[in-house]
Amino acid sequence: MANDMIVQLSDQDWEELLHEKDEKLKRALRELADVRYALDQSTIVAITDQRGKILFANDQFCRISGYERNELIGQDHRLLNSGTHPKSFFKQMWATIGAGQIWRGEVRNRAKDGKFYWVDTTIVPFVNQQGNIYQYVSIRSDITDRKLMEEEVRKSEEQYRIIAENTSDIISMIDKAGNCLYLSPSHRTVLDHDVPEEKIQNLLDWVTKEDRGIMEYAIEHVCSTRKEYTAECRLTSGGKQIWTETKLNPILDESGEVHTLLLVTRDITERKHSEETIHHLAYHDALTDLPNRRMYIQHLGREIISAKRFQSNLAVLFLDLDRFKDVNDSFGHDVGDLLLIETARRLKTCVKQGDIVARLGGDEFTILVSQLSGRKHAEEIANRIIQELEKPFVWNGHEFNISCSIGISLFPDDGEQAEDLLKRADTALYTVKSRGRNGYDFFDPTMETKSLERILMENELRKAIEQKHFEIYYQPKMDIGSKQLVGMEALVRWIHPELGMIPPNRFIPIAEETGMILPLGEWILREACRQNKEWHEQGYELKVSVNLSARQIYQKDLVENIRQILNDTKLDPKWLELEITESIFVKMEEATPVLQEIREEGIQISIDDFGTGYSSFSYIKSLPxxxxxxxxSFIRDVHHNQESQAIVKAIVTIAESLNMNVVAEGIELTDQAEALQLNGCDQGQGYLFSKPLAKQDFDHYLKAK
Structure with a gap:
């Protein structure tokens, strides 16, 4: 009975065991099916015999190669040979798998349609019980995209290497301490030396001692802010010193910290020399080499601050030469220039060291007397100047005499601002001249009373703006070489019903001072845009330039007004250029964002009358x-004056380095135009091409052109 029970249990166990094995087999088959599906979707699988004949090819193999399965079975992998790899490549592969070892490598194959593809390949040999290889299983992954990317990276790296090794700039990589990690070969040419890279330890060793702090600060700034920075400093090598501009860029690690810096260094020595020339021209009178108005105002401003601090006094003397026009008319401008040069020399002998003698233009000079002991001190200097200038001037064996008139203002009695002191000294000068010249006088508040003529002019101007007694004249801008018309400048003329045409120099200053320039300027801009749009519709696509006064720049709603005018007239902003004067540099911080906003509208900006006393490229570089x-004034004698030619060339050089255009004003002679071309200036305007023309005359001019 016990034996029967054991048999029954064994049968049950047997059934359970069979069931369990059946389930395991089903699971294994499902898993194998899943693995096969996954392999078919992502991996190329092939089985070959010991001679390399294909016995099995999965779906992915067929998809990638483009062959049907029956086209692959029985073939060997030479069917896919792309010709990329040498015979030694496959010889080494067969040697490896023939020895029973697994082979891994990257193979470039050719699909049925002729396209190439790359596969990451693993070949596993299978050995029977006798130790003989009877088949190989190869597992491949498509890496075509990765290989293409690697090729692109390689080409990109090659391009950057070629650029780095052939650029005229010095490209370098340094650590935070300035130690060189990479240096392009151009350093030998730029710095004119033969020092090998391995002997170059630290980039800061090249920087002059005076400028080393600049570069150290630049490195520290980039490391702390993780932003690009540009520094200008001098480098010394091979016994010479050059100016350089270096752009420092941070290279960040995975944590976002700066671990190295990429530097691009450019030789700007020629530009710096040009800037120094321009800087001197910007702050000095070209004829006498005296400080000009801008330098004088700046120095006067500093002296006022010092005088306030130490409670000292100053005097401003404003003088001009009496009947200087008669000298020019009688003896010519060359003699007049010699007289101005001699006047400048004599004036400098009348003041002590530290005082400033400046030429404002024409025959106008101004003297700043610092550490003034009192009113009598100023009188002594004025008398000394009058006596010195009364001495005969000798030219070419001829003697002639000339006198001067002087107006004097005192700090702090007559004002605490530079412009106020200069203006009131000028007012006192006008009083001296009005009563007969050849003398001096101190400013008195009663002198500021407006003349009857000024009051009448102001009233008439107000009525003229209301009744629109103005007309726009247009002066062509030309390409000097081709005589091609490239644009025109809009110039306002006041047509008075009784007095006729009144020139701008008589009413524009009044409009500026009274604020009437705002409605007048808006009318000029609107009329110029409207007329230009009309010419565009007739087929004449030209840019019109309109003068923008300093008063308008600081107008609160200027940009919105310009935008509205362009919208009303339907003139594309690219056909409008606004001309500003150098006086904006006085309040550059306020003007810059306004000009930038105008420029963002697509309107171009030009600096008018450049070189008359305010310009400085340290400011120009910052302006849009x-x-x-x-x-x-620089064009008048450019055809025979080397100094004027040097000025033009220096301006053109700097402008080109800053991607600015240059236009010459006042061209009257063919020789002037030729001299401008020789010195790099290709555009200009002046009577050589055309005087300003009324609208109907400009219509004829356009048709003729």
């Missing part, structure tokens, strides 16, 4: 400016 217009 497209064009520099060289003042006519």
């Amino acid at each position: 400016v497209d064009t520099i217009k060289i003042d006519a």
Whole structure:
């Protein structure tokens, strides 16, 4: 009975065991099916015999190669040979798997349609009980995209290497301490030396001692802010010193910290020399080499601050030469220039060291007397100047005499601002001249009373603006070489019903001072845009330039007004250029964002009358400016004066380095135009091409052109 029970249990166990094994087999088969599906979707699988004949090819193999399964079975992998790899490549592969070892490598194959593809390949040999290889299983992954990317990276790296090794700039990589990690070969040419890279320890060793702090600060700034920084400093090598501009860029690690810096260093020595020339021209009178108005105002401002601090006094003397025009008319401008040079020399002998003698223009000079002991001190200097200038001037064996008139203002009695002191000294000068010249006088508040003529002019101007007694004249801008018309400048003329045409120099200053320039300027801009749009519709697509006064720049709603005018007239902003004067540098911080906003509208900006006393390229570089217009005073003698030619060339050089255009004003002679071309200035305007023309005359001019 016990034996029967054991048999029954054994049968039950047997059934359970069979069931369990059946389930395990089913699971294994499902798992194998899943693995096969996964392999078919992502991996190329092939089985070959010991001779390399394909016995099995999965779906992915067929998809990637483009062959049907029956086209692959029985073939060997030479069917897919792309010709990329040498015979030694496959010889080494067969040697490895023939020895029973697994082979891994990257293979480039050719699909049925002729396209190439890359596969990451693993070949596993299978050995029977006798130790003989009877088949190989190869597992491949498509890496075509990765290989293409690697090739692109390789080409990119090659391109950057070629650029780095052939650029005229010095490209370097340094650590935070300035130690060189990489240095492009161009350092030998730029710095004119033969020092090998391995002997170059630290980039800071090249920087002059005076400028080393600049570069150290630049490195520290980039490391702390993780932002690009540009520094200008001098480098010394091979016994010479050059100016360089270096752009420092941070290279961040995975944590976002700066671990190295990429530097691009450019030789700007020529530009710096040009800037120094321009800087001197910007702050000095070209004829006498005295400080000009801008330098004088700046120095006067500093002296006022010092005088306030130490409670000292100053005097401003404003003088001009009496009947200087008669000298020019009688003896010519060359003699007049010699007289001005001699006047400047004599004036400098009348003041002590530390006082400033400046030429404002024409025959106008001004003297700043610091550490003034009192009113009598100023009188002594004025008398000394009058006596010195009364001495005969000798030219070419001829003697002639000339006198001067002087107006004097005192700090702090007559004002505490530079412009106020200068203006009131000028007012006192006008009083001296009005009563007969050849003398001096101190400013008195009663002198500021407006003349009857000024009051009448102001009233008439107000009525003229209300009744629109103005007309726009247009002066062509030309390409000097081709005589091609490239644009025009809009110039306002006041047509008085009784007095006729009144020139701008008589009413524009009054409009500026009274604020009437705002409605007048808006009318000029609107009329110029409207007329230009009309010419565009007739087929004449030209840019019109309109003068923008300093008073308008600081107008609160200027940009919105310009935008509205362009919208009303339907003139594309690219056909409008606004010309500003150098006086904006006085309040550059306020003007810059306004000009930037105008420029963002697509309107171009030009600096008019460049070189008349305010300009400095340290400011120009900071302003959103497209064009520099060289003042006519530099053009007048450019065809025979080497100094004027040097000025033009220096301006053109700097403008080109800042991607600015240059236009010459006041061209009257063919020789002037030729001299401008020789010195790099290709555009200009002046009577050589055309005087300003009324609208109907400009219509005829356009048709003729």
